[in-house]
Amino acid sequence: MQLKQLLIATVLFIGVFSCKDEEKTIAEPLPEIIEPEPIKEFGFVLDDYIVKRDTIKSGDSFGEILERNHIGYPRIFNIAEKAKDSFDIRNLKAGKPYTLLCAKDSLQTPQCFIYQPNSIDYVVIKFADSIIAYNERKPISIVQKEASGIVMNNLSETMEQQGLPYTLINDMSDIYAWTINFFKLQKGDRFKIVYNQRFIEDTIPAGIQSIDAAYFKHKDQSFYAFNFEVDSVKNISDYFDENAKSLRRTFLKAPVQFSRISSRYNLNRRIAYYGYKLRPHKGTDFAAPIGTPILATANGTVEESTRRGGNGKYVKIKHSPTYSTQYLHMKNQNVKKGQFVKQGDVIGWVGMTGNTGGPHVCYRFWKNGKQVDPFKEKLPEAESIPDSLKPRYTDFIKPLKSQLDNIQFKDNKIDIPSEEETLTSNIQ
Incomplete structure (x- = not known):
């Protein structure tokens, strides 16, 4: 009797676990297969072609490039003639990149030629069937950024340590060309910048768009600079301090930068x-x-x-x-x-x-x-903001000045005594 009960209990025990394993197997969903996004560039799906990339070599011509890739000169002449209204093929410059999109056939016959005169613009010449040529630009996004630093030797070195674009150094020197002598900066001078940087397709840096606002402390004096549009019709803007006074003079101090x-x-x-x-x-x-x-x-x-x-x-x-x-x-x-x-x-x-x-x-x-x-010489100053624009200017710079004042200085990992910043607004 006891043996019979033991056998029944064993069978029930195995059955329960078998059911659990079965339920577990049924409950598990099949892994979802995610198709990779097609790679696109210049408006084309690159997987549809054999892609050949190169740069224009010294002595290269449009005709020689296509002839090396199995297109004859009568066809090349026809392509060049029909494309000349959009792009003159004689303007190819050595060192600039180009891309050939080729058919997936035995000869890898080119169907499209794409030339990049710079990092943003590109020229497309399509000739798979009919011949079409046009100019395009890669998508550009503008990202506002902040930067700061404390000068130890010179401004260039300090900004380079921050990984800042070199053009930003030149832009800063232009803004303060008459206000600060950049040849005589002192150890401990410091700066803050709010600037806009361009990016190609959201990832590739493409230079500085503009500097919205800047602050420089030199010889214990504070110098603000705000970029303000004074003529929207002619698209004229300039830099002024917190009191609406122009930072510029009629003449620059020097005809060369950082000399x-x-x-x-x-x-x-x-x-x-x-x-x-x-x-x-x-x-x-x-x-x-x-x-x-x-x-x-x-x-x-x-x-x-x-x-x-x-x-x-x-x-x-x-x-x-x-x-x-x-x-x-x-x-x-x-x-x-x-x-x-x-x-x-x-x-x-x-x-x-x-x-x-x-x-x-x-x-x-x-x-x-x-x-x-x-x-x-006591040279004339550039014009300051007209009285009629001063109320709008005051409202315009308030958030920018607050943003500047809240930027913390970076010390470039150099042991510099900290400075208690007591920047107070002069804006009425």
């Missing part, structure tokens, strides 16, 4: 090479590597763009009936006589033409027809 003064304006200069005879120097020399861009220091019209004697290649600009500037020893000029230029335009490049012992630009400043030292 050093190698020789100043000096009417009593004597040189050993010439037997210590009096040889006045009526310009200011800015030493810089050959090829460094030379900038117009103010708006004006080019009076001369030529080469003459010891001046070498030079440009002279008339800014007003009172002021003119001259830029000597250029490698090459970038402007012609009669051309109007704006402050900051590249008018040439640093060189060693004429009488010069090293690469530099000799910057000469004329007032009422006489050469003077621009660093000793």
Whole structure:
């Protein structure tokens, strides 16, 4: 009797576990098969083609590229003719990338040629059946970012340690060109920036769009800068401080960025090479590597763009009936006589033409027809915000100033005494 009961209990026990295993097997769902997203670029599904990528080599032409890929010259000529309204195939430049989308046949016959003159724009020439050519741009997104830092040696080094784009350094120097001498920054000077960066397809950095606001503390003085549109019709904007005063002057301090003064304006200069005879120097020399861009220091019209004697290649600009500037020893000029230029335009490049012992630009400043030292002149300021726009400006900068004030300084992992920031608003 006991044996019979034991057998029945055993059978029931096995049955229960068998049922549980069965229920478990039935309850488990089958894994869902997720199809990978097709890879798209330039508006094409790349999996539909054999993709060949390369760069334009020196001496390459559109015809040679297609001929290497089994397209004959009559067909190439026809493609070039029908595409010329959208793109001149003679404009291919060495070093620029191109992509061929080819058919999945034995010859891998090209069906589309895509050329990228820069990181954003691209040209599509389709010729699988009919020939179509058009220009496109990759999607660009703008992301607002913040940055800060404490200067130890120079601004460039500090910003590079933060991994900031180099163009941001130049933009900062432009904003504060007349307010702060970036050649004489001090250890412990500090900055904050609110800027907009472009991204291609949300991932690839594509340069700086603009700086919305900046703060710089130099020699214990605080300098704010806010980018404000003063003319929406002409799309003109400029930088002003918290009191609506322009940060700019009519003239930039220097015609080259991040250079050093190698020789100043000096009417009593004597040189050993010439037997210590009096040889006045009526310009200011800015030493810089050959090829460094030379900038117009103010708006004006080019009076001369030529080469003459010891001046070498030079440009002279008339800014007003009172002021003119001259830029000597250029490698090459970038402007012609009669051309109007704006402050900051590249008018040439640093060189060693004429009488010069090293690469530099000799910057000469004329007032009422006489050469003077621009660093000793009280030059006119740029216009501040009109009274009619000041209420709108005050409202515009309030959130930007609050954003700047709340940015914490980064010390670049260098042991610097902390500073209690007591930034108070001057906005009424």
